[in-house]
Amino acid sequence: MSGKKRRRSGSYRPPGGAAPSPREAPEPAPRRGLLDTLFAPRTGGPTSMPGGVRSWVRGIVTVFGSPWIVGTGLVLILVIWIGAVLAGFKGPFALLANALSIPPISTLSVDATIPFSVASGSGLSVLAAIFATLAFRAVVYAAFTGAVVDQLEGGAASHWSLLRGLRALPVTLAASLAGFMILTIGQQLAPLLGGLALFALLAAVVLGTYLFAFAPVIALTEDVGVLSAISRSVRAARMPRSGNLAFAALYATASVVLLFAPKPGGLLGVNPSVVAWLVVLVTSLFHLVFQAALAFRYLCVADEVPEPAARPQPAGRGRR
Amino acid sequence: MSEAAPVAIARLVHLRVHRAVVAALAVAAMALVAVPALAQVSSDWSQFQGDAAHTGFSPNGPQPPFELLWHAPVEPGGPLGTQGLSAPVVSGDLVIAVAAEEVLAFDLATGAQAWSVPRTLGPPAQPAVALVAGRPVLLYTEGWAGHPPQAGATGATGPASTPSPSPGAGGTTGPVDSRLVAIDPETRDQVWEPVELTEVSGAGVTVDGERAYVADSNGQVFAVDASTGEVEWSESIGRPVDAPPAVAGGAVVVTGRGTAASPAASIVAFKAADGSPRWRQVVDSPAILSPSAPAIAGDTALVTFSDGTVRAYDLDSGTERWSSRPGATPTPTGSAAALFDGAAFVTDTTAITGSVYRIDTSSGSVVWDFAVNEPIIQGAPVVSSGSVLVATTDGSLNAFDPESGERIWRDDRVGALHAITPAGSVLVAVRSRPRAGLDAFGPDPEGGLIREVSPTTPEYPRIVGTFAIVALPLTGLALVIGRLLTARMAAFEDEADSEDER
Numbered sequence: 177m178s179g180k181k182r183r184r185s186g187s188y189r190p191p192g193g194a195a196p197s198p199r200e201a202p203e204p205a206p207r208r209g210l211l212d213t214l215f216a217p218r219t220g221g222p223t224s225m226p227g228g229v230r231s232w233v234r235g236i237v238t239v240f241g242s243p244w245i246v247g248t249g250l251v252l253i254l255v256i257w258i259g260a261v262l263a264g265f266k267g268p269f270a271l272l273a274n275a276l277s278i279p280p281i282s283t284l285s286v287d288a289t290i291p292f293s294v295a296s297g298s299g300l301s302v303l304a305a306i307f308a309t310l311a312f313r314a315v316v317y318a319a320f321t322g323a324v325v326d327q328l329e330g331g332a333a334s335h336w337s338l339l340r341g342l343r344a345l346p347v348t349l350a351a352s353l354a355g356f357m358i359l360t361i362g363q364q365l366a367p368l369l370g371g372l373a374l375f376a377l378l379a380a381v382v383l384g385t386y387l388f389a390f391a392p393v394i395a396l397t398e399d400v401g402v403l404s405a406i407s408r409s410v411r412a413a414r415m416p417r418s419g420n421l422a423f424a425a426l427y428a429t430a431s432v433v434l435l436f437a438p439k440p441g442g443l444l445g446v447n448p449s450v451v452a453w454l455v456v457l458v459t460s461l462f463h464l465v466f467q468a469a470l471a472f473r474y475l476c477v478a479d480e481v482p483e484p485a486a487r488p489q490p491a492g493r494g495r496r
Numbered sequence: 497m498s499e500a501a502p503v504a505i506a507r508l509v510h511l512r513v514h515r516a517v518v519a520a521l522a523v524a525a526m527a528l529v530a531v532p533a534l535a536q537v538s539s540d541w542s543q544f545q546g547d548a549a550h551t552g553f554s555p556n557g558p559q560p561p562f563e564l565l566w567h568a569p570v571e572p573g574g575p576l577g578t579q580g581l582s583a584p585v586v587s588g589d590l591v592i593a594v595a596a597e598e599v600l601a602f603d604l605a606t607g608a609q610a611w612s613v614p615r616t617l618g619p620p621a622q623p624a625v626a627l628v629a630g631r632p633v634l635l636y637t638e639g640w641a642g643h644p645p646q647a648g649a650t651g652a653t654g655p656a657s658t659p660s661p662s663p664g665a666g667g668t669t670g671p672v673d674s675r676l677v678a679i680d681p682e683t684r685d686q687v688w689e690p691v692e693l694t695e696v697s698g699a700g701v702t703v704d705g706e707r708a709y710v711a712d713s714n715g716q717v718f719a720v721d722a723s724t725g726e727v728e729w730s731e732s733i734g735r736p737v738d739a740p741p742a743v744a745g746g747a748v749v750v751t752g753r754g755t756a757a758s759p760a761a762s763i764v765a766f767k768a769a770d771g772s773p774r775w776r777q778v779v780d781s782p783a784i785l786s787p788s789a790p791a792i793a794g795d796t797a798l799v800t801f802s803d804g805t806v807r808a809y810d811l812d813s814g815t816e817r818w819s820s821r822p823g824a825t826p827t828p829t830g831s832a833a834a835l836f837d838g839a840a841f842v843t844d845t846t847a848i849t850g851s852v853y854r855i856d857t858s859s860g861s862v863v864w865d866f867a868v869n870e871p872i873i874q875g876a877p878v879v880s881s882g883s884v885l886v887a888t889t890d891g892s893l894n895a896f897d898p899e900s901g902e903r904i905w906r907d908d909r910v911g912a913l914h915a916i917t918p919a920g921s922v923l924v925a926v927r928s929r930p931r932a933g934l935d936a937f938g939p940d941p942e943g944g945l946i947r948e949v950s951p952t953t954p955e956y957p958r959i960v961g962t963f964a965i966v967a968l969p970l971t972g973l974a975l976v977i978g979r980l981l982t983a984r985m986a987a988f989e990d991e992a993d994s995e996d997e998r
Contacts, residue, residue, distance in 0.1 A: 237985055240978025243971070250967045258959065266867060266952040268849075444849045444867035445951030447958050453966040461974060 225418035235469030269441035273459040280355025280384040314349040321392040324468040344392040386424035540586040543624035548704035549744040549792040552834030557880030557918030560895040560905035561943025566607030569933040582620040583915030619698035626703040626722040639673035641696040688725030700740040711737035729771030739789030751787035761785035775814025788832040818860030822853040832876040864901030866950040874914040887913035903948040
């Protein structure tokens with residue numbers, strides 16, 4: 177070994193081991209950022225956020241190291257597909273490639289398309305079907321958050337992990353609804369944007385992933401409410417030099433490309449081929465790995481996330 | 497799967513009990529639905545979807561399997577060279593179609609060109625043949641009202657169920673040269689002086705007895721005496737008309753497209769006798785709605801819309817009887833329905849997929865669907881004897897069993913196919929580039945039929961089996977990778993730390 181001082185950046189260790197400690201360097205002066213009026217000032221200097229490659233590898237280890245997560249994830253895809261077919265969905269099957277993605281990516285495909293296809297009648301019934309699907313997807317998202325966090329924290333994911341994950345349900349539900357609203361508004365604005373609509377859509381998806389992706393992990397590990405979790409998620413995402421934007425953009429872009437790229441199972445039909453199953457199941461594992469990688473990234477910097485800025489006292493208050 | 501249980505049970509009972517007497521039902525359906533309209537014209541396919549009611553039903557049309565009899569090449573024309581042929585009509589031994597700047601007639605038996613008549617440049621809208629005192633009169637529209645298609649405009653290359661390239665209501669920018677022309681298809685002599693329209697017309701002509709109906713993109717509807725050319729009445733619906741009016745039961749039903757200023761589509765019925773308004777319905781939509789040509793089944797007018805809905809209206813009162821959305825996706829243009837045996841056959845499409853549906857005309861419920869998985873643009877289905885025929889933009893011609901919904905025959909060739917026209921024992925359709933022109937199909941004595949269920953028919957054992965074939969090895973592989981990576985994780989993190997520090 178070289179003997180040089182090692183900075184254990186991103187070396188999240190499960191409880192019982194050496195927890196990552198915040199760096200001892202003095203906090204630099206807060207820098208005003210775009211959202212500082214709403215959230216905390218951005219901190220300067222490097223963070224303990226692990227690099228992209230390490231996050232992905234840790235995500236793979238987390239998911240692939242647990243027969244429970246892999247098995248449940250894959251079987252869930254089968255269950256979702258059979259449920260959709262029983263409800264009258266005619267395909268394309270390839271939509272399910274994003275069934276385990278996080279909102280708003282999942283909203284782009286599964287959450288809106290399948291209910292719209294199977295619900296007949298008035299707009300209200302379509303809306304009700306969409307909200308039912310959003311709620312189901314929020315449960316799935318929360319449950320897998322519990323599983324990956326348990327696995328990361330050194331335990332083994334089990335059905336108890338899935339139950340524990342339900343603590344994050346309010347947050348995942350809020351994220352799903354927010355994703356749906358963002359995309360609905362985007363759809364209405366799309367005609368005004370013309371050729372830029374696709375880029376605007378991608379930007380909305382990246383932004384949603386970037387800002388809100390940590391929220392379920394926060395709700396689960398820190399037992400905070402929806403607004404606190406989302407606020408903290410935004411602050412964690414915006415930590416400088418954390419590479420979060422690039423990490424989210426890479427994932428969101430890959431997911432959107434996967435969604436629109438021609439692939440097996442892209443036509444109408446309810447009996448998928450072996451190749452179509454392979455593509456959808458591998459992609460589903462990819463989404464679970466990303467979820468685990470996100471959880472890992474947040475747990476590594478949990479102690480470094482800046483607190484919200486205190487709201488300045490309005491002049492004159494308390495003078496009486 | 498989308499059927500309600502009572503409907504499914506009813507269907508099952510229907511299949512078991514009525515299979516033996518299906519031929520009798522077909523005859524009854526002909527009598528109830530098609531014959532009133534057919535009785536007023538010749539048995540030829542004389543206009544859009546065959547008759548004034550637009551039933552799309554040919555009681556004596558050919559049955560699959562088919563073979564290609566002949567191909568008559570016709571290169572697309574017009575300023576952009578993109579305007580193909582209109583949907584053809586049949587007059588005696590001739591099949592007649594409108595091209596950008598001429599009207600062409602072909603011998604039905606051989607495909608040889610019989611004659612051509614020059615025409616003022618205009619959208620290739622479907623002509624019609626009226627019988628006046630026992631003699632055929634060919635009616636077609638011409639002219640582009642001073643604004644022929646420019647680069648980037650979409651050319652109307654097919655049947656009249658699709659939007660014309662018109663500028664919308666109003667807005668004429670040049671001299672109006674749009675006319676309704678009548679010629680004798682045997683002598684090619686003009687029968688009467690052309691009737692001036694108020695705007696370009698891409699809708700096509702409808703004939704009912706000795707009266708012709710035509711509408712233009714100003715929304716003006718004309719009823720013209722086919723024997724004299726006299727305009728008997730003219731009324732406006734206030735929206736661009738892209739599809740030919742349907743006429744039955746003393747009513748003329750016209751559909752109007754929504755515009756940017758007013759996205760809602762409208763369906764308007766006039767009294768055929770004098771053009772007085774009968775009823776009017778407006779279909780609201782957040783997006784511009786393009787309706788299909790109406791089709792009239794008994795006392796019900798059926799219209800499909802570009803939002804994917806099919807709606808049924810009482811022919812007398814205009815009351816909406818039902819609305820059904822058979823497909824998952826909106827379709828760019830409403831596809832006109834074909835009517836047979838108490839059912840409407842409609843199609844929808846996306847850029848890569850298309851489906852055929854059988855809808856019960858009394859309830860609006862979907863009886864069956866078949867995913868063709870090819871786009872079906874300008875693809876109004878046709879019922880030829882006992883087969884539902886659908887042409888696709890990928891170039892295939894498909895035949896379906898109207899009872900079971902199974903595909904029973906398929907032919908696949910290069911070039912988009914549309915506008916199927918049954919003509920006696922022959923089937924003529926328009927094909928686009930690279931093999932543009934007319935294709936004629938006839939019965940193939942050596943061909944065979946198939947029985948293919950829709951890919952949207954679930955086979956649960958197959959679903960689970962295919963899943964297991966993939967999921968089991970994938971799970972094993974994932975766990976092996978997980979174990980290997982877990983063992984090497986510490987070393988990896990050290991390396992990654994070093995890289996991070998560098």
